[in-house]
Amino acid sequence: MKLISFMKEGIPGYGAVQDGRVLDVSSVLHTEFPDLKSIILGNAWDKLQDACRSCRSFNLDSVEHLPPVPNPSKIFCIGHNYEEHRLETGRPKTTFPSTFFRFADSQVAHGQSALIPRVSSEIDFEGELAVVIGKPGRYISAADALSHVAGYSCYNDISVRDWQRHTTQFGPGKNFPCTGGFGPWMVTADEIANPQALELTTKLNGHVVQRASTSQMIFTVAELIEYCSSFTPLTPGDVIVSGTPGGVGMKRTPPLYMAKGDAVEVEISRIGTLCLTMEKES
Structure with a gap:
């Protein structure tokens, strides 16, 4: 799975990249997991995959990329x-x-x-x-x-x-x-x-x-x-x-x-x- 952190219309998010589209997992999980680092920290891979089935999506070229992990501790x-x-x-x-x-x-x-x-x-x-x-x-x-x-x-x-x-x-x-x-x-x-x-x-x-x-x-x-x-x-x-x-x-x-x-x-x-x-x- 390709996981991306991005900026869309001034709002940061994260999700999965599939077939030239971004599955905006953050639109479903942002309250519990505000960024991709929190997904990794929480070992929340099952929740991420579940969210991919129901979240909104948009074209990859419509987002501004962020570093995959924008906020690593080290x-x-x-x-x-x-x-x-x-x-x-x-x-x-x-x-x-x-x-x-x-x-x-x-x-x-x-x-x-x-x-x-x-x-x-x-x-x-x-x-x-x-x-x-x-x-x-x-x-x-x-x-x-x-x-x-x-x-x-x-x-x-x-x-x-x-x-x-x-x-x-x-x-x-x-x-x-x-x-x-x-x-x-x-x-x-x-x-x-x-x-x-x-x-x-x-x-x-x-x-x-x-x-x-x-x-x-x-x-x-x-x-x-x-x-x-x-x-x-x-x-x-x-x-x-x-x-x-x-x-x-x-x-x-x-x-x-x-x-x-x-x-x-x-x-x-x-x-x-x-x-x-x-x-x-x-």
């Missing part, structure tokens, strides 16, 4: 998790995942504009698989980890490279407003048995700039869940952004940074395509 970002990317950045091999964090209010949705901040022009694409946590847990074993997943989505973990390089901490370069592209929807985990068998492609103005299989991850989705849940409890709606393949703009000769008017897409097989347009901050 967004974990994983660095250098594909060998090709590790090599192009000159990073040493590590025993543990490189982990940093993104603020929820830095995110932007499918079909919207990502912002080039006025203080930088080194804006880089990073297509990634996003993992949405569905069941809480601490010290989750890798063997049990996928049972804690609610679903998967596309992510563009856009980097403001010069700010990312200010220190060894990536935080500033990863948290400018409207730089964390998330969407277009979340595909529920029952439809993706193996997250390590997906194809990821990033395109800039129609040209392929990244292409990889998630089988090439250094640390698997299950291992990332095990690691992250060891230092903090995972809660429903949390997001793990699992790392980008090689081909990033800063490591090209000359560097390939995004500019105003550029169109950037992140496509993942069995999920869909996240599309953003680059705009300059006023």
